[in-house]
Amino acid sequence: MGPRGLVVTLDGPAGAGKTTVARRLAERLGYELIPTGAMYRALAVSVLRAGISLDDTAALERHLAPLDVTIEHGHVRLNGEDVTGAIRSQAVADATSTLSMRREVRDKVTPLQRRAAAAGGVVLEGRDTGTIVCPNADVKFFLTANLESRARRRHSELAAQGVDADLDTVRDEVKVRDRQDTTRTLAPLVKAADAIEVDTSDLSIDEVVERMAAVVDARRMVAPRSGFYAACKAVALAVMRTLWRVEGRGMHHVPATGPVLLVSNHSSLLDPPFVAGVAPRQLSFLAKAELFTIPGFGRLIRALNARPVRREGADAGALRAALRVLEGGGAVLVFPEGTRGDEGVLREAKPGAALLAVLSGASVVPVFVRGSGRAWPRGRLLPRPAKVVVTFGPPLRFERPAGAGKKEYYDTVSRDMMAAIARLSNL
Numbered sequence: 001m002g003p004r005g006l007v008v009t010l011d012g013p014a015g016a017g018k019t020t021v022a023r024r025l026a027e028r029l030g031y032e033l034i035p036t037g038a039m040y041r042a043l044a045v046s047v048l049r050a051g052i053s054l055d056d057t058a059a060l061e062r063h064l065a066p067l068d069v070t071i072e073h074g075h076v077r078l079n080g081e082d083v084t085g086a087i088r089s090q091a092v093a094d095a096t097s098t099l100s101m102r103r104e105v106r107d108k109v110t111p112l113q114r115r116a117a118a119a120g121g122v123v124l125e126g127r128d129t130g131t132i133v134c135p136n137a138d139v140k141f142f143l144t145a146n147l148e149s150r151a152r153r154r155h156s157e158l159a160a161q162g163v164d165a166d167l168d169t170v171r172d173e174v175k176v177r178d179r180q181d182t183t184r185t186l187a188p189l190v191k192a193a194d195a196i197e198v199d200t201s202d203l204s205i206d207e208v209v210e211r212m213a214a215v216v217d218a219r220r221m222v223a224p225r226s227g228f229y230a231a232c233k234a235v236a237l238a239v240m241r242t243l244w245r246v247e248g249r250g251m252h253h254v255p256a257t258g259p260v261l262l263v264s265n266h267s268s269l270l271d272p273p274f275v276a277g278v279a280p281r282q283l284s285f286l287a288k289a290e291l292f293t294i295p296g297f298g299r300l301i302r303a304l305n306a307r308p309v310r311r312e313g314a315d316a317g318a319l320r321a322a323l324r325v326l327e328g329g330g331a332v333l334v335f336p337e338g339t340r341g342d343e344g345v346l347r348e349a350k351p352g353a354a355l356l357a358v359l360s361g362a363s364v365v366p367v368f369v370r371g372s373g374r375a376w377p378r379g380r381l382l383p384r385p386a387k388v389v390v391t392f393g394p395p396l397r398f399e400r401p402a403g404a405g406k407k408e409y410y411d412t413v414s415r416d417m418m419a420a421i422a423r424l425s426n427l
Contacts, residue, residue, distance in 0.1 A: 005121025009130035012143035015150025022125035036126035041087035130192040140195035219258030248278025250392040259326035259362035266335035267373030343373025349414035368424035
C-alpha cells in the first residue's frame, strides 16, 4: 500500500478564488475535492423538502440526525441520492446561509467533513477547514486578495451567470460578507496560525495553483525507511518502557509525511532515544562530532541516522546535511539549546535550529521531555530508573524573511520555538 495522501485545507474570504483554485489544485495532485459548503447545501435541500422552519432547533436536530452526506468524484450524495444539481438553486443557497450559522447544523456537518478527510488525499475548501474541521491538516492554505480584486472577480462571475450587477454594489456586498464572516460568534473566518497565506490579487490561477502544489509536493515526499533503524527502535523502546516507563503524548502532531523539524529541550544523553522511541517516524539527528570517533559507536549512530556537528561556532556542513534530509522529505531532531542543562530548566536557543526552520520551510514540531534529567543527569556515571514523558506539540511554521532585519527575525524564531517547548512543560 502506498503512503497515505495528505489532508490539504484551503480557507479564505469571498472572492479570493478558493473554489477554482481548490478544484484545480485537487486535479493537479490527483486528490479528492471536498467543497465543504456543498455539504451544508445538501442538508439545506433535505430541510426545505421536509418543510421544517429554519429556526426550529428541536425539529432541525431530529431531522438532521439520520442524514448522511458524502462527496465522491465531484458528486454530492444525500443518503445515497445524487443531489449535485439540486444544491445549486437560489432557494437552497438562501437557506444554506441561514442554516450554516446554526450550531446544531454545524455539529452535524463537521463530523461528516472530518470523516471525508480521514483517509487523506483530499483538498478541503471552505472558511473553517483549517481551524475547525481539520486543525491538524498536513498543509493549510489561506487565500486572500485585496477588496478591489475580489469585487471584480465576483462581478465577473455574476456577469457570466447573466446577472447585471453594479460593481460598486458588488464591492459593498463583499465588504458586508467580510464583516459577517469575521465577526460571527460561531466559527468565524480566521487564518489558522500555521496556514500559508497566498495573496492572489496579482496572480493568475495557474500561478496560484503551481505555488501551492509545490508546497504540497514537498510535504508529501516520503523519506526512505531503514530496517536496521526499525529493529533497533523496537528493542530500545522495550528497554525504555521497562526501565523508565517512557510515555509518548501528542504524537498525532507529527506530520505523517514530508519534511519536519522536531525541536526539543535537552537535559540528558537519553533524550535522543527517548524522542525517537515514541516518535511515529524515523528521525535523523545532529550529534556532537566527538561521538563519531568512538570505535564502533560512531558506526552505530551513523547507521541510526545521526549526523556529526561541531558545537563550537557555526557548522555549515551539519546545516547542509540536515537541510538535505529535510529536502528529501525526512524528519530531523535537534536540540536548540545546544548542550544539556538541568531537568526542567530551559535556556536560550542557539541560532542553528532557527536557520534550519526558516531555510527548509519544514513544519516545526516542539517537543518537551520530562524526567530524562532525573533518569541520567549530567555528572552521574550511570542512569537510574525514573518516569519519562515525551510530549509533542502542534506544528509551527516560519517563512523566509524579506529585506533587512534577518538576524532579528531568526532571534524571534528561536524565542518562538523555545516558548512552544515551554508551553508543553505545563501539560
